[in-house]
Amino acid sequence: MKIRLCILLFLITTYFAAAKTITVCEAGCDFNRIQTAVDSSKSGDHIFIKKGLYKESNIIIYKKSLHITGEEGTIIDTQQNGYGFSVEATDIVIKNLIIKNIEISYTKEYAAILLFKSYDFVIENITVENAFFGFLIQKSKDGLVHNNTISGEGKAEADSGNAIHLWHCENVNITNNDVRRMRDGIYLEFGSNSYISNNYSTGNMRYGLHFMFSNENTYENNTFEANGAGVAVMFSKKIKMFNNVFKKNWGTASYGILLKEINDAELKHNIFEDNTIGINADGTNRITYTANTFKNNGYAIKVHGACYDNIYSKNNFLYNSFDLSYSGNLNSNKFENNYWSNYTGYDLDKNGIGDIPYRPVKLFSYLVNRTPESIVLLRSLFIDIIDFSEKVSPVFTPENLIDNQPLMTLVTW
Amino acid sequence: MFKILKYSFFDLMRSSWSYVYFAFYLLLGIVLLFLNNDLSKAVITLMNVIIVLVPLIGTIFGVMYYYNSKEFTELLLAQPLKRSSIFLGQYLGVAISLSMSLILGLGLPFIAYGLFKSNAIWDFSLLLIVGMFLTFIFSALAFNIALSNENRIKGFGYAILMWLFLAIIYDGLFLMSLILFEDYPLDKVSLIGTMLNPIDLSRTLILLKLDISALLGYTGAVFKQFFGTNFGLIISLFALLIWVALPVIRIVLKSKRKDF
Amino acid sequence: MVEITNLYKKFGKNDVLNGINLSIKEGGIFAVLGPNGSGKTTIIKTILGMVIPDEGTIKVFESNIKNNSDYRHKIDYLPQIANFPSNLKVNELIKMIKDLRGHTEVDKDLIETFKLEPFLNKKLGTLSGGTKQKVNIVLTFMFNSPIIILDEPTTGLDPISLIRLKELIQAEKAKGKTIIITSHIMSFVEEVADEIVFILEGKMYFKGSISELKTKTKQQDFEHAIANILTENHV
Numbered sequence: 001m002k003i004r005l006c007i008l009l010f011l012i013t014t015y016f017a018a019a020k021t022i023t024v025c026e027a028g029c030d031f032n033r034i035q036t037a038v039d040s041s042k043s044g045d046h047i048f049i050k051k052g053l054y055k056e057s058n059i060i061i062y063k064k065s066l067h068i069t070g071e072e073g074t075i076i077d078t079q080q081n082g083y084g085f086s087v088e089a090t091d092i093v094i095k096n097l098i099i100k101n102i103e104i105s106y107t108k109e110y111a112a113i114l115l116f117k118s119y120d121f122v123i124e125n126i127t128v129e130n131a132f133f134g135f136l137i138q139k140s141k142d143g144l145v146h147n148n149t150i151s152g153e154g155k156a157e158a159d160s161g162n163a164i165h166l167w168h169c170e171n172v173n174i175t176n177n178d179v180r181r182m183r184d185g186i187y188l189e190f191g192s193n194s195y196i197s198n199n200y201s202t203g204n205m206r207y208g209l210h211f212m213f214s215n216e217n218t219y220e221n222n223t224f225e226a227n228g229a230g231v232a233v234m235f236s237k238k239i240k241m242f243n244n245v246f247k248k249n250w251g252t253a254s255y256g257i258l259l260k261e262i263n264d265a266e267l268k269h270n271i272f273e274d275n276t277i278g279i280n281a282d283g284t285n286r287i288t289y290t291a292n293t294f295k296n297n298g299y300a301i302k303v304h305g306a307c308y309d310n311i312y313s314k315n316n317f318l319y320n321s322f323d324l325s326y327s328g329n330l331n332s333n334k335f336e337n338n339y340w341s342n343y344t345g346y347d348l349d350k351n352g353i354g355d356i357p358y359r360p361v362k363l364f365s366y367l368v369n370r371t372p373e374s375i376v377l378l379r380s381l382f383i384d385i386i387d388f389s390e391k392v393s394p395v396f397t398p399e400n401l402i403d404n405q406p407l408m409t410l411v412t413w
Numbered sequence: 414m415f416k417i418l419k420y421s422f423f424d425l426m427r428s429s430w431s432y433v434y435f436a437f438y439l440l441l442g443i444v445l446l447f448l449n450n451d452l453s454k455a456v457i458t459l460m461n462v463i464i465v466l467v468p469l470i471g472t473i474f475g476v477m478y479y480y481n482s483k484e485f486t487e488l489l490l491a492q493p494l495k496r497s498s499i500f501l502g503q504y505l506g507v508a509i510s511l512s513m514s515l516i517l518g519l520g521l522p523f524i525a526y527g528l529f530k531s532n533a534i535w536d537f538s539l540l541l542i543v544g545m546f547l548t549f550i551f552s553a554l555a556f557n558i559a560l561s562n563e564n565r566i567k568g569f570g571y572a573i574l575m576w577l578f579l580a581i582i583y584d585g586l587f588l589m590s591l592i593l594f595e596d597y598p599l600d601k602v603s604l605i606g607t608m609l610n611p612i613d614l615s616r617t618l619i620l621l622k623l624d625i626s627a628l629l630g631y632t633g634a635v636f637k638q639f640f641g642t643n644f645g646l647i648i649s650l651f652a653l654l655i656w657v658a659l660p661v662i663r664i665v666l667k668s669k670r671k672d673f
Numbered sequence: 674m675v676e677i678t679n680l681y682k683k684f685g686k687n688d689v690l691n692g693i694n695l696s697i698k699e700g701g702i703f704a705v706l707g708p709n710g711s712g713k714t715t716i717i718k719t720i721l722g723m724v725i726p727d728e729g730t731i732k733v734f735e736s737n738i739k740n741n742s743d744y745r746h747k748i749d750y751l752p753q754i755a756n757f758p759s760n761l762k763v764n765e766l767i768k769m770i771k772d773l774r775g776h777t778e779v780d781k782d783l784i785e786t787f788k789l790e791p792f793l794n795k796k797l798g799t800l801s802g803g804t805k806q807k808v809n810i811v812l813t814f815m816f817n818s819p820i821i822i823l824d825e826p827t828t829g830l831d832p833i834s835l836i837r838l839k840e841l842i843q844a845e846k847a848k849g850k851t852i853i854i855t856s857h858i859m860s861f862v863e864e865v866a867d868e869i870v871f872i873l874e875g876k877m878y879f880k881g882s883i884s885e886l887k888t889k890t891k892q893q894d895f896e897h898a899i900a901n902i903l904t905e906n907h908v
Contacts, residue, residue: 250625250626250629251629251630252629252630252631254629254630274625274626275626276626276627276629276630277630296453296623296626297626297627298624298626298627298628298629298630299627299630318453319453319454319457319623321623321624321626321627322627341451341454367588367592370592370595371591371592371595371599372631373591373595373599373600373602373603373631373636374588374591374592374603375627375628375630375631376603376604376606376607376613376617376620377584377587377588377613378616378620378624378627378628379460379461379464379616379619379620379623379624380584380613380616381461381464381465381580381581381584382581382582382584382585382588383584383588384461385581416772416773420769424758424760424761427760428760482758483756484756484757484758484759485757485758487723487752487756488752488756488757488758488770489773490721490722490723491721491723491745491748491750491752492745492770492773492774493742493743493744493745493746493773493774494742494745494773495742496742669725669740670725671725672682672684672718672723672724672725673718673723673724
């Protein structure tokens with residue numbers, strides 16, 4: 001028993017005694033290659049990579065807790081050969097590196113950093129240039145992805161990957177990253193309890209941020225600009241979307257947010273500006289849209305069928321070509337207390353609420369859905385006249401689709 | 414021509430109608446800006462007004478001026494002046510004085526509001542340019558109608574009909590034919606249909622600025638090229654120029670053959 | 674001076690001029706006569722280029738007037754109905770016409786002759802018919818052009834002004850100008866005209882001096898002579 005204790009004590013002391021910092025540089029350090037440094041290190045070691053260009057790829061870290069830090073100007077060029085780092089470890093930190101030229105493959109998802117079954121990880125201050133995938137994080141949890149910049153050069157969706165791709169992950173914070181010109185900026189597939197904030201996602205071919213089968217996540221204070229679509233939330237539950245900016249998502253299938261088969265989400269204080277479609281909702285239930293601003297969009301909101309119990313209140317609808325396009329029945333969806341810049345009513349009792357209801361759906365939006373080319377007649381006097389007659393006696397638009405209490409002044413928060 | 418232009422212009426500048434027109438735009442600008450306090454909304458409302466009212470006013474004013482200045486015209490015809498310069502001078506006098514009323518009437522309140530510091534200045538300038546084009550086009554069309562009709566009641570009737578047709582009826586027929594032939598590819602047809610009506614053309618020009626997000630939501634390579642690039646802007650401006658040129662050319666030709 | 678050859682003009686279905694041939698020599702007063710609607714004013718307007726003939730040519734000073742406007746520098750025209758832009762003042766109108774045609778000082782004498790001073794600052798729309806006609810006369814005679822065309826110049830004039838007008842016409846004639854007049858007033862024509870042309874339904878029935886007309890129709894009186902032409906032609 002005593003002997004065993006002694007051995008344990010010995011092991012512990014050697015362990016800590018061995019927790020040392022290993023340096024890597026071209027000449028004169030402990031090692032001149034990262035992989036050999038990793039191979040010779042023990043769990044708990046720090047590896048410090050000095051400034052220089054390292055032509056290495058597929059650096060494998062297997063079941064070792066390492067803190068790898070680069071000096072400013074440390075570049076790892078994978079030379080189009082597989083992964084940058086391939087990690088399966090707990091308590092792993094990778095910081096301050098530039099990783100570039102990731103191999104493009106149609107069969108493998110090569111990434112600058114691949115984490116597999118890794119817990120308590122930190123990826124920070126990493127710049128990935130000419131990426132295929134940026135960070136591919138699989139079956140991992142409790143991590144932080146912070147302050148990274150990832151950009152790709154892909155020309156089409158097929159030959160480009162995602163900047164930050166989480167698959168079966170839990171409790172990951174993705175903050176302050178800049179992702180551009182990839183397929184998806186940030187992609188959560190089967191991810192939960194994650195928090196995504198202050199990221200800037202632009203020029204991505206598919207989505208700025210993409211949730212698929214991912215529940216109970218929150219994203220806030222992000223900006224999504226000129227992506228195929230800003231954010232796509234699909235087959236997910238309980239997503240909170242706060243204070244994000246969605247702008248200039250232009251094109252035939254471009255949206256600020258694409259919502260498909262999602263339940264119990266909350267959208268609050270978001271700004272949708274200059275998008276072809278602000279929000280495209282298809283099969284959404286129990287979603288509250290509160291205090292969002294929709295400005296200068298083609299359509300502010302396009303609601304397709306199978307949406308139930310959604311509540312749109314206290315939103316600002318400003319100068320959109322169309323405020324709302326609506327298919328199917330009203331289905332207990334509610335529009336109340338919104339501010340509509342197109343509202344022409346009055347408020348005689350001065351209670352801040354318009355005395356006559358507002359109809360957000362125009363007949364013309366039905367016509368455009370039916371014959372898209374008729375969009376060239378937008379804002380024509382004739383169209384105003386038929387819209388007006390439809391307003392007076394609705395024939396084509398759902399009669400009860402109205403905001404009974406339109407606000408007279410902008411909603412501010 | 415410039416002497417006639419000068420006299421027509423000053424004659425008009427002294428007529429109360431110019432002041433009414435000017436005051437109308439001044440009032441519109443002030444109401445829109447200072448009661449509304451929202452520049453973007455004001456620009457959108459203005460667009461609707463300009464698209465519909467500028468052609469109407471240009472038409473009525475053009476026809477009215479032509480008939481009212483018949484005596485003046487006859488006086489001039491006996492003078493050693495070319496017919497084309499007499500009529501072009503009068504036409505330009507009308508078009509320029511109307512444009513001036515428009516630009517000053519709307520411009521002053523907008524400048525007072527602080528337009529130069531605002532992003533809306535480009536939208537606003539485009540509005541004024543389109544308004545000027547519409548004034549030139551519709552007063553030219555009005556002159557054409559008046560030249561072809563000695564009877565002023567008839568002339569007025571035709572002029573109002575023309576406005577009604579181009580401002581409303583045309584779009585109705587246009588929409589109906591689009592719906593009727595919706596099974597066929599219509600993007601080229603719809604753009605050509607737009608070119609054939611100066612009001613639609615001006616509307617398109619403004620849409621390019623105000624509703625580009627909506628316009629880009631449509632498939633079809635022709636639409637994409639038209640709305641997505643400067644191509645649309647250039648073509649529209651060019652077509653507007655043609656719309657000015659054609660009626661003006663007809664004024665010259667018609668006036669050469671006309672008896673007084 | 675003015676050569677009209679084979680002139681035809683239709684207004685709609687109305688044949689107004691039916692092959693007029695007319696030559697007006699330099700100097701003298703030339704009257705165009707005919708009943709209402711016979712085409713007098715139309716002839717004058719074709720000479721001025723205000724009416725475009727369907728057929729035929731008009732030469733003024735040997736040059737074809739078709740698509741030409743400069744020759745009108747040589748013509749002063751007094752239109753039949755004095756219609757002026759109504760919100761223009763008299764002196765502004767005079768100034769404008771001078772601006773269009775060139776400088777002259779004659780207008781001042783004319784204004785004095787016709788006592789127009791009190792009206793100079795009045796708008797044309799407020800003037801009476803007679804005063805307008807006086808303004809009209811001033812505008813016509815203030816340029817020293819070799820041809821003067823007067824369409825019903827006596828309309829609305831008081832006797833004194835009529836006398837002044839006649840004096841004016843004689844004075845212009847004395848300068849060797851060609852004056853073309855249309856009028857209903859036979860006594861006026863008889864008094865001033867050196868040569869007349871009689872037009873009926875767009876055709877010329879007589880051209881010559883008044884005495885020739887009297888001889889031809891064997892009538893002593895000018896008015897009867899005219900009536901004779903009319904009855905002979907079954908009108």
